[in-house]
Amino acid sequence: MELKKNSIYTIEITDMGNEGEGIGHLSLSDVANNKTGTDISTKASSKDGNNVQNITVFVKDTVIGDVAEISIMKAKKSIAYGRLVRLITPSPYRVTPVCPVAKSCGGCSLQHISYEKQLEYKWNKVRECLRRIGKIENPDTLMEPIYGMKEPYHYRNKAQFPVGRDKNGNIVIGFYAGRTHSIIDSDTCAIGAEVNDQILPIIRAFLTEYNISTYNETTGQGLVRHILTRVGFTTGEVMVCLIVNGKKLPHADELISRLTKISGMTSICLNINTEKTNKILGPTCKTLWGSPYITDYIGNVKYRISPLSFYQVNPVQTKVLYEKALEYADLNGEETVWDMYCGIGTISLFLAQKAKQVYGVEIVPQAILDARKNAELNDIHNVEFFTGKAEEVVPAIYEKGGDGSQADVVVVDPPRKGCDKVLLDTLIRMNPKRLVYVSCDPATLARDIAILTPAGYHLEKVAVVDQFGHTGHCENVCLLSKKL
Template identity: 50%
Template sequence: MAKTAKKKSSPKPPVKPVYDLPVQVGQVVELETTGLNHDGAGVGRYEGYTLFVPGALASERVRVRIEHTKKNFGFAKLLDVVQASPFRVEPACPVFSRCGGCSLQHLAYEEQLRHKQQIVKDNLRRIGGFPVEGEGAVTVHPTIGMTDPWRYRNKAQVPIGEQEGALVGGFYAERSHQIIDIDACLIQHQANDEVVAAVKRIAARLNIQPYDEVRHTGLLRHVVAKVGARTGEVMVVLITTEDFIPQREHLIEAIRREVPAVTSIVQNVNPEKTNVIFGDKTVTLWGSDVIYDYIGPIKFAISARSFYQVNPVQTEILYNKTLEYAGATGTETIIDAYCGIGTISLFLAQKANHVYGVEIVPEAIADANRNAELNGIANVTFAVGAAEEVIPAWKEQGIRPDVIVVDPPRKGCDEALLTTILQMQPERVVYVSCNPSTLARDLKILSDLYELKEVQPVDMFPHTGHVECVILMVRRGAES
């Protein structure tokens, strides 16, 4: 007798977990905030459930609408401030509530500095396990702020788009790609505002089509403006989807006429459908391929794609503190991992016997060598490659560093580099960080051999949630 084939049952859809939460999306509640998170959003609890509220400050009573929920926390939109913090101030920027560039303009500046110091302490304690209060606590100094925390940025990267048939350019609304059309940004150097406004006017006049990232059409994607704060030199970078620019000569002539300080006009071509700003091809349309600026006594050439700190005033403070923590007296050998275009290396070379810098980006090392030559600094050696590969090779050549300086990206140091540092055992490690959480993680690993001596937060980005730190670690037994 023939067997009847069993009918295959269709796979059941995955069951979504159901959480018993005290709030629902769309619900309006009142709550009291107890602090700020690392992004500058207010943190509060409603019936024991944690809510993050952008725009709210610590110690406020607020009315909010629930926007998004997860098992242990959710996000809410600020509707009203029922009882305001004594540190709440009126934001100076007219588009603060819509632009995602600044998150703390509504917080008094001195309180911003205190908040950033606390963020560093919280991460060191929670992630690194370091004591930050009481006897035996790590010294976390007050955040070094700016006398005038406005107009500090020497670089603007402005997306260009189209709204209601008109060309617009500005910054994205928070957590979106909606462009908020802006003619002036109060944390940008005024020269950058002038460049962006001029290019927007000229492109509209010459009918140069703005980029549409959804349809991947149009020509002009971004305008990047750079200014040498000490020299006054200005670079204009036009990011386009293709090489050909209609009425190119008219465009160049108009930019030169309307931005008299311009010394360099550059085109970068990015034909890809991507959120990455720069493409691989860069050509100079007019003038020099670099502009120049100084940090302290050191002169730097800045190309269109060079990484260069955006706040020159605070950068000098940061680098002087790095030099101080390195403890250089003229006899030391120092390795600078993640050296970029040589900014920290050349600062260290002022007082070290020799500095070795390593960076994985070849163009950055080319800039570093050019900057060393520009300043007549001969006691530096730069190499291209991964720090965790190049530094052991230097060790095989007999190079023994007294100090290793690291200035990694936000993701922190590669684990192999931390292992290399522990194997090399320099007397001092100086860590420059732009991310307190990855800083704390890496310091915990190094603490097997090194004692964390002190931490200096520096406010490189006023009115935002970001904080930079420079820290000193000393090998146990190396010095009293």
């Protein structure tokens, strides 16, 4: 029995995948009774124990509880991918998206799902990763209720808008469609800072009026590639940075004149990226007007934020996240603490308020410069920052001995890929009493917990913080304690 491409099936959505897509199942009888479409290689059979009894189907734009008519797009051995054709019975959790381009834009994959159901989905995703990948029995008993947002719209303090042309040569500015580099044209975003609705029309009109070229990814030609905006939610300061395939912007004074009419405008700059690459930012920034950075607060700690700085995009929920990390660290003022992947020192400075000494390490040199400036800005002196890969810097310091070679508490906040194995091995040898793991990916978090558990670390607490409403992502913080 072959599953046929373009064949139509009725399916009930019973679960959600990692990116928020709906999941349903087709039985053998479903496949056998459908004669439409084009044969594709996947087969479903019950003749022996090695073959699947049901085919799992992933369907974008569907919700748990939907009964839907779908068309099969692609199939593998035991899974398939479908396209929503028609809703037969909508889910009670389905809502109308606020954004008119939510379905086509790649930014908000869950805006058609009630916010309460989004939170339930994220909590369950973390739980299942801990259970299946981390091999944690009954993770529910360790997990706090999810920390959701009071207001899940207009929460992002940073946005990166690609710039291009449509087939008629008109300027397009917006976000990429899901899994493509096709730009969905829009001057507004339901999760972005509201000031962007003023910034984008000004830049669109400027580029059109002065016929400024836009970057073409295929040819590598054209000037303006992206528009980066940052907003200090506490200070009200605004940054606009144009990423350009060149060293200057024609008629820049006119753009400055228009942008500086926006309340809070603090920094207007260029980022130079002349490489033929999908990487958004280049290594060099040039200030056109105002300051090379903006400032903002998380709690009572003030931070300088430059175009290249890593800074959490949701300051309200970041405060929740960092306060939870500080709670889990359980500092009394006598501890030596390491902060791995410290960025501009956001967590380091939070920890330094209650620790004896904090050491931070980060691979991005500009971030370390910002971290040191941030320490000065807050008159915090019990921190020291190192530039380099955590998996290289920390083992070298540990082997050398002396200051910083031991830690009472270690905090890690790695990129999505999780911690490097060499770093984990070094942390195990450093033998801290407590390890606080902050993660944006529950799968790699669970993988690393599975490595730390045999070394004597016991998972005690887990908090899930929704930093990214209407997307499939969330932040997590876990406490692992050394068994005595």
